[in-house]
Amino acid sequence: MSVRAEFDAWAADGRDRGMEERHWHTAKHALARMPVEPGDTILDLGCGSGYAGRALRETQDAGRVYGLDGSPEMVRNARSYTDDPDVAYVVGDFDALPFADGSIDHVWSMEAFYYAADPHHTLEEVRRVLRPGGTFYCAVNYYEENVHSHAWQERIDVEMTRWSGDEYREAFRDAGLSVAGQDNIPDREVEIPSAEAFPTDDWDSREAMVERYRTYGTLLTVGVAP
Numbered sequence: 769m770s771v772r773a774e775f776d777a778w779a780a781d782g783r784d785r786g787m788e789e790r791h792w793h794t795a796k797h798a799l800a801r802m803p804v805e806p807g808d809t810i811l812d813l814g815c816g817s818g819y820a821g822r823a824l825r826e827t828q829d830a831g832r833v834y835g836l837d838g839s840p841e842m843v844r845n846a847r848s849y850t851d852d853p854d855v856a857y858v859v860g861d862f863d864a865l866p867f868a869d870g871s872i873d874h875v876w877s878m879e880a881f882y883y884a885a886d887p888h889h890t891l892e893e894v895r896r897v898l899r900p901g902g903t904f905y906c907a908v909n910y911y912e913e914n915v916h917s918h919a920w921q922e923r924i925d926v927e928m929t930r931w932s933g934d935e936y937r938e939a940f941r942d943a944g945l946s947v948a949g950q951d952n953i954p955d956r957e958v959e960i961p962s963a964e965a966f967p968t969d970d971w972d973s974r975e976a977m978v979e980r981y982r983t984y985g986t987l988l989t990v991g992v993a994p
């Protein structure tokens with residue numbers, strides 16, 4: 769199935785807002801770390817409902833924000849959530865970013881990068897559009913060390929790339945980005961029931977759920993363009 773078909777269906781049944789709610793638990797901490805200065809231009813790769821760009825406008829006075837998504841329905845929904853003239857949502861693919869060389873100050877992506885058909889090429893595209901010193905904040909919950917995410921591929925018909933933290937750093941460097949940092953941001957907001965509630969429909973044990981959210985949380989890799 770194509771990215772478009774898969775995620776148009778998600779947008780049509782409201783999963784864009786559902787993802788926003790869940791991802792916000794860790795995304796807000798990563799977004800707060802971005803070195804955005806007033807007036808900066810931001811690109812959100814795989815923006816879904818588009819919440820991240822709106823947050824950077826509100827909290828860090830970003831100038832122009834672009835949210836790019838391969839799903840026209842996601843883009844349609846995102847547009848309907850704001851009337852801010854400095855926020856634009858565009859349909860596009862990670863393979864060919866519709867932006868000029870050096871035109872973006874910072875790129876953000878949450879739970880989207882690993883859907884890229886060719887993630888190495890996407891990183892080259894990110895580097896191309898970033899201005900010197902611009903950053904790429906790449907946040908993922910689906911990655912090798914997070915063993916609790918491995919089964920997610922079975923539930924979705926779009927090929928996903930499962931890199932380890934090391935592989936993310938190596939791929940960033942291969943694309944010409946230097947790695948400014950990498951860490952796990954724990955999700956401290958998901959409610960974890962007491963031990964007697966386990967097993968649940970989703971979790972065999974409380975320990976597994978704690979590990980998934982409180983230990984692995986979101987892997988954030990930060991790249992800087994030369």
Ligand SMILES: C[S@@+](CC[C@H](N)C(=O)[O-])C[C@H]1O[C@@H](n2cnc3c(N)ncnc32)[C@H](O)[C@@H]1O
Nearest residue numbers: 775787791814816837838839861862878880883
């Ligand atoms: C799991 S959702 C995450 C959405 C949002 N970033 C969030 O945190 O809720 C992944 C999004 O990436 C988009 N996407 C996946 N692959 C893409 C590609 N190759 N090009 C553009 N968008 C893509 C999907 O359409 C979807 O909206």
